[in-house]
Amino acid sequence: MEGFAKFAYVETKLFLREKVAAIAVFGLPIALVIGFGLIPGFGKPQKGLSGQIGTEFIASIGVAIVLATLGLNGVPMVISQYRERGILRRLGVTPVRPLTLLLAKLVVWAAAAVASVIFLVVVTRFAFHVPLPRRLGWFTASFLLAIAALFALGMLAAAAAPTSRTAIGIGWLLFFPSMLLGGVYFPTEEMSPGMRRAGEFTPLGSALHAVRDTWMGLNPSPLYLGIMAGYAIVAGALAARFFRWDTGAA
Secondary structure, eight states: OHHHHHHHHHHHHHHHHOHHHHIIIIIHHHHHHHHHHTSTTTTSBOGGGTTOBHHHHHHHHHHHHHHHIIIIIIHHHHHHHHHHTTHHHHHTTSSSOHHHHHHHHHHHHHHHHHHHHHHHHHHHHHHHOOOOOTTHHHHHHHHHHHHHHHHHHHHHHHHHOSSHHHHHHHHHHHHHHHHHHHTSSSOGGGSOHHHHHHHHTSHHHHHHHHHHHHHHTOOOOHHHHHHHHHHHHHHHHHHHHHOOSSTTOO
16 A cells, blocks of 8 residues: 555656646646637527537536546556556566556546546636536546546557557547547537437547536436446456556567
8 A cells, every 4th residue: 555655646746747738637628618618608508509508518528628638648658658668567576566556547647637627617617607517426427437438448558559659549549539429529419410329339428428418417328327337347357358567478
């Protein structure tokens, strides 16, 4: 436990030191909310968003951006770099297992995601008078399940990639289609039925649907929760099965 605490402390310092990552996770969602929130009339229910308040919708988009940035970009990039630089291999000959480092890294990033979303919700509530998520319990559960799904997919990318460059490439290949189909670039209400249905079966799309629904006071669809749980279980199991601690491992 002491080793985990030390790793978590170091990983927190490293995360905060990466200004680009900190801006993407904490700054970009807030900037979007402020930018769109200042548009006259955007703080009212919008017909094109199924009656959702415009600023509330943008805040939901901010949640999705945090999830995608950390899960599909950060996880595969950093974990594969740790392996390629031999950090995981060197830890294997110490009393502290390399798994401890991975868990500390994932916990720190999950905590960063939680902190970012709490900050986003608070700013949206007090700066633009948007109600808090009306189904707060389901909102929290959906968000945590989304973290598990996106992080597991990122770990699978890191496990499957032979090099860090490949892992980064896989992460980006997952990132852009997920953002497109998930409803981040434009609302799912403007998508064709087929495109909208395809987006629902992505972890990010299910997460965004669940977040939007719970913010508006609706219970999340069991389909969305099941899809996220399925990704978390299947991708997590495959990542554990094929993960290599050393670049030379089979």
